[in-house]
Amino acid sequence: MSKKKSATRILNNPSRSFRIFTFGCQMNENDSEKISGMLKALGYVEEMDVNKAGLVILNTCSVRENADERVFGNIGSYKTVKKKNPDLILAVCGCMMQQPEIVNQIVTKYPQVDLVFGTHNLHQFPELLNNYLVNGNRLVEVWDDSDTIVEDLPVDRKYPFKGFVTIMNGCNNFCTYCIVPYTRGREVSRQPDKIIEEVKALVADGCVEITLLGQNVNSYGNDLGEAVNFAALLRDLNTIDKLMRIRFMTSHPKDLTDAVIDAIAACDNVCNYIHLPIQSGSSRVLKAMNRKYSQEDILDRVSAIRKKIPGVAITTDIIVGFPGETEADFLETLKVIELCQFDSAFTFLYSIRSGTPAATMADQIADSVKHERINRCLEVLHQISHDINQSYQDQVVQVLVEETSRNNPERLTGRTRTGKVVNFAGDPEDIGTELMVRITQAKTFSLDGEKIRQEDNNGTAHPDDDPIPATS
Ligand code: 5AD
Ligand code: SF4
Numbered sequence: 001m002s003k004k005k006s007a008t009r010i011l012n013n014p015s016r017s018f019r020i021f022t023f024g025c026q027m028n029e030n031d032s033e034k035i036s037g038m039l040k041a042l043g044y045v046e047e048m049d050v051n052k053a054g055l056v057i058l059n060t061c062s063v064r065e066n067a068d069e070r071v072f073g074n075i076g077s078y079k080t081v082k083k084k085n086p087d088l089i090l091a092v093c094g095c096m097m098q099q100p101e102i103v104n105q106i107v108t109k110y111p112q113v114d115l116v117f118g119t120h121n122l123h124q125f126p127e128l129l130n131n132y133l134v135n136g137n138r139l140v141e142v143w144d145d146s147d148t149i150v151e152d153l154p155v156d157r158k159y160p161f162k163g164f165v166t167i168m169n170g171c172n173n174f175c176t177y178c179i180v181p182y183t184r185g186r187e188v189s190r191q192p193d194k195i196i197e198e199v200k201a202l203v204a205d206g207c208v209e210i211t212l213l214g215q216n217v218n219s220y221g222n223d224l225g226e227a228v229n230f231a232a233l234l235r236d237l238n239t240i241d242k243l244m245r246i247r248f249m250t251s252h253p254k255d256l257t258d259a260v261i262d263a264i265a266a267c268d269n270v271c272n273y274i275h276l277p278i279q280s281g282s283s284r285v286l287k288a289m290n291r292k293y294s295q296e297d298i299l300d301r302v303s304a305i306r307k308k309i310p311g312v313a314i315t316t317d318i319i320v321g322f323p324g325e326t327e328a329d330f331l332e333t334l335k336v337i338e339l340c341q342f343d344s345a346f347t348f349l350y351s352i353r354s355g356t357p358a359a360t361m362a363d364q365i366a367d368s369v370k371h372e373r374i375n376r377c378l379e380v381l382h383q384i385s386h387d388i389n390q391s392y393q394d395q396v397v398q399v400l401v402e403e404t405s406r407n408n409p410e411r412l413t414g415r416t417r418t419g420k421v422v423n424f425a426g427d428p429e430d431i432g433t434e435l436m437v438r439i440t441q442a443k444t445f446s447l448d449g450e451k452i453r454q455e456d457n458n459g460t461a462h463p464d465d466d467p468i469p470a471t472s
Pocket of ligand 1: 063064177178179277279317318319348349350351352353
């Protein structure tokens with residue numbers, strides 16, 4: 001295929017339609033919402049069928065090796081798609097594009113890719129697309145880093161009643177296994193007034209829940225002077241009228257100060273839920289990971305959280321098979337999971353990320369050992385999730401209804417303030433509202449319930465939820 005295309009043919013592309021595929025975390029989802037927002041502002045419409053779309057964007061993730069592989073497989077498949085849909089423009093962006101060797105591979109081996117841009121120059125996308133449409137030449141534009149956050153990009157939110165709000169970009173921590181500091185650059189915080197302005201606009205637009213995003217929200221504001229910090233931001237956002245639920249992710253244990261815990265406890269609208277990735281329970285492995293906290297620190301933080309925030313749910317991330325992890329280290333992780341009683345966890349097999357310090361560490365762990373450990377880890381985690389969920393049996397919880405259930409259109413699915421998924425029979429008109437639901441069956445990964453009429457409420461609220469006002 002020639003790299004040069006006829007400008008006229010592309011400019012005449014009748015569909016001005018697009019499809020975005022997002023890999024990876026909420027940060028990427030939020031970036032995709034911005035890309036979609038920019039395209040819709042240009043008059044593009046969404047087209048789910050890639051054989052009909054004028055533009056396909058793959059927003060990539062590079063946090064683990066299998067994420068890379070999935071993306072390359074996906075890009076490969078567009079050779080065939082482009083045979084059926086020759087006018088299609090294929091754009092690839094996101095974290096993988098911040099790695100020069102990956103861009104090189106795309107440029108040399110994947111002629112079906114027309115546009116490449118990175119995480120720091122997302123806002124340039126309309127300009128790049130326009131240049132491509134005018135010149136028909138493949139374009140690669142990736143900025144190494146950026147010390148500013150571009151404000152006021154249009155955002156096309158997936159849900160009208162809840163939205164993501166990025167409060168900071170980048171990460172300064174350089175955990176030895178992690179590629180993110182290389183793909184997302186250094187920490188840059190948004191000015192608090194810009195965040196508050198965005199949240200107020202979302203609420204005015206009907207949003208009742210926001211999730212504040214950052215690689216390490218607890219270090220929000222470190223680059224903006226002493227008066228700006230995450231605890232103060234939570235307290236400010238808590239005063240916004242009609243904003244019922246404030247969530248955030250992700251919290252690094254080393255920066256989870258008492259001031260942040262106190263703010264969560266004091267703010268009614270901040271959900272009693274914390275995602276606190278510990279990665280390992282072994283102090284030796286944590287040191288090798290450069291996490292800057294020990295097993296003792298984890299236990300101290302979790303106990304402070306539980307003491308101050310009644311009914312809090314705590315979830316975590318665990319990596320098994322980090323280089324040099326012994327059976328004794330792994331047993332420390334299981335011990336910490338038991339002691340902390342995590343509601344649930346994302347578990348990962350350690351995956352080599354080239355360019356990171358851990359990639360060249362001695363004692364890489366065999367896949368068979370990693371798999372055996374992850375299975376043991378899941379067994380412990382599932383038992384804890386099961387036991388915690390049992391405490392919801394017959395309780396009444398507040399559920400923000402999110403959508404109809406994927407498996408049964410007559411059932412709705414939503415979340416408690418503690419992040420538990422609840423399925424129950426209901427009316428799609430309830431989507432976007434907060435309802436009282438009595439839990440009829442507690443399962444390991446979700447809760448089944450029945451919507452209660454307000455007058456049936458006898459006040460037996462689950463301790464994880466705000467008390468329900470008595471009506472009788
Ligand atoms: N291998 C396995 N898991 C990783 N994570 C980040 N880097 C790696 C890696 N190289 C996990 C961490 C992090 C989550 C988002 O992904 O647990 O918290
Ligand atoms: Fe990666 Fe560590 Fe930064 Fe999280 S804190 S993004 S794991 S380097």
